[in-house]
C-alpha cells in the first residue's frame with residue numbers, strides 16, 4: 104500500500120502501531136540521543152477521559168495526532184499546530200455487555216492509517232473507516248458477534264487495497280480467523296480460518312509448506328478429535344506484519360480451546376502457528392506450529408519482525424518471533440525454514456529445547472519435560488512450578504529492532520505458574536477456559552517479575568538483561584539516537600543505551616504503562632509520547648477491581664503488589680528536550 108509505505112517512511116510521523124510494515128518500531132529520528140536523553144522533560148499531556156488499560160500508541164500523520172482509548176474506544180484528533188486542540192472526536196456507541204466477554208481487560212492496541220483514513224476496530228468487532236480530516240464515517244462493517252464471545256483488542260493492518268482484521272475470544276471457544284476487507288467500501292475480500300477444512304483455511308495441500316514439505320490434505324481436521332476444531336480457538340488477536348517484496352503477510356494464531364488439553368487430543372492445528380499468506384488471495388504459503396497440543400495457554404500471536412541479517416556470510420530475509428512459550432524463533436520468511444529456536448529467559452523449563460534436526464520425526468517440535476506437562480499429569484491435578492506462566496515470557500507487548508546495533512529489544516515476563524486443568528462444557532458466549540492458574544515470580548529470580556532484554560537473533564543469545572520489578576508490559580521503541588525506550592507497570596518511562604543497556608532517564612507517569620512508546624517530529628523538534636493507564640492481563644486486578652488471587656485467569660494474585668505503586672489512569676504524556 105503506497106500510502107502506508109509513504110506515511111511510515113516519513114520518520115517525522117508515527118503512522119502504524121508497529122512503526123512500519125516490518126514491525127521494527129524503529130525511528131530514524133536522532134535529535135534525542137544517548138548523550139542528551141537525560142534532559143527530557145514533559146512537554147504536554149492529554150487525559151483520555153477513560154480508565155482501565157491503555158495499550159497501543161497514538162498515531163501522528165502530518166500535523167495531527169490521533170489518540171484512541173480502551174473501551175468505549177473513543178478517538179481524538181489533536182491539532183499539533185494549536186497546542187493539541189481537539190479537531191474532532193469520534194465516540195462509538197457500543198453495548199457495554201462486550202466488557203463481560205473480554206478475557207484480559209478492555210484494551211485496544213490502537214488505530215491504523217492509510218489513504219486519508221483512520222481505521223478504528225472496536226471491542227464489539229465493528230471496524231470503522233473514518234475520514235482522517237473530518238472524522239466522518241466512510242463505512243463500517245461487523246467482523247464478529249460478542250454474544251458468542253467474539254471481541255476485538257487488536258489493531259488492523261492496511262495492505263494493498265485491503266485491510267486485515269483479526270478476532271479475539273480463545274477463552275470462549277471462538278474459531279479464529281483473519282479477514283481481509285476492501286479498503287474502498289468495507290466489503291469482505293477473503294477470510295482464512297485457523298482451523299478446519301483446507302478450503303476454510305485457504306490452505307493449498309500441495310503448495311502450502313510446513314518445514315520444507317507440502318502440508319498435505321486435511322492437516323487441521325486430522326489433528327483434532329471429532330469436531331472440537333469448530334470451538335477450538337486459534338484466535339488472531341495479535342499482530343500482522345507484511346513484506347511488500349514477497350507480498351506475504353505474517354501473523355500468529357492463539358491457544359486451542361479449552362485450556363484443558365484432555366478435552367482436545369491431537370496437535371490442534373493450526374493453533375499456535377506462524378502463518379505466512381499471500382496478501383491478495385489469503386492462501387497460505389507456509390505455516391509453522393510452535394506449540395503443538397498446547398498445555399499451558401502459550402498463544403502464538405506475538406509480532407513477527409521482518410529483518411534482513413547475515414547468517415554464515417549470506418544475507419537472509421528473516422522473521423523473528425518472541426513466543427509466549429519462551430522460545431525466540433528466527434525463520435527464513437520466504438520459505439518458513441527454521442533457523443534458530445532458543446530460550447530468551449533462562450527460567451523457561453517446560454521444554455528442554457526445540458528439535459532442530461530435519462531428519463528427526465520431532466523436527467521443529469519443543470521437547471516437553473514430563474514434570475511440567477499438564478496433559479501427562481492429567482485433569483484435576485495441579486502441575487506446579489511451570490515456567491513461564493500462561494502469559495508467557497512475552498505477551499502481546501511489541502519489541503523493537505535497531506538496524507544500527509542489529510539487536511532486538513524485548514519487554515519480557517519472568518513469571519511462573521501452577522496450572523490445574525478441569526473439564527468444562529461449551530456454551531456460546533460463556534467462558535470456556537478449563538484450568539485454574541496461579542502465578543508468581545520465577546524462583547531464584549532477581550526478586551522481580553520482568554526483564555528488559557537485548558537479543559541477538561542470529562546467535563540466539565541474550566546480549567544484556569535489565570531486571571524489572573514487574574513484567575514489562577509496554578511496547579518498546581529504538582531510535583537512531585542509539586536510545587531504546589520502554590515503560591513499566593509502576594508507571595516509569597525509561598530510556599536506556601541501545602548498546603550497553605545503561606539506564607539514561609526515567610520519569611514516573613501518572614499510572615502504570617502498558618502503552619507503546621512512539622516518537623514524532625513537529626516544528627523541527629523531536630517528541631516522545633506514551634500512554635499511561637494500568638491494565639491488560641497483568642494489571643487486570645487493578646483495572647477490573649478484582650482481589651481474589653485466582654481471578655483474572657490467575658493474574659490477580661501474581662501482580663497484587665502493583666497496587667502499592669500505581670492506580671488507574673488514562674493519560675498521554677509527551678516529552679521533549681527544552682530549547
Ligand SMILES: O=C(O)c1cc(C(=O)O)c2c(n1)C(=O)C(=O)c1cc(C(=O)O)[nH]c1-2
Pocket residue numbers: 158206207208210255256257270271272273274338339340357358402493494498499638639640641
Ligand atoms: O485467546 C484470545 O482470544 C486472547 C485474547 C486476548 C485479547 O484480546 O486481549 C488476550 C489473550 N487471549 C491472552 O491469552 C493474553 O495473554 C492476553 C493478554 C492481553 C493483554 O492485552 O494484556 N490480552 C490477551
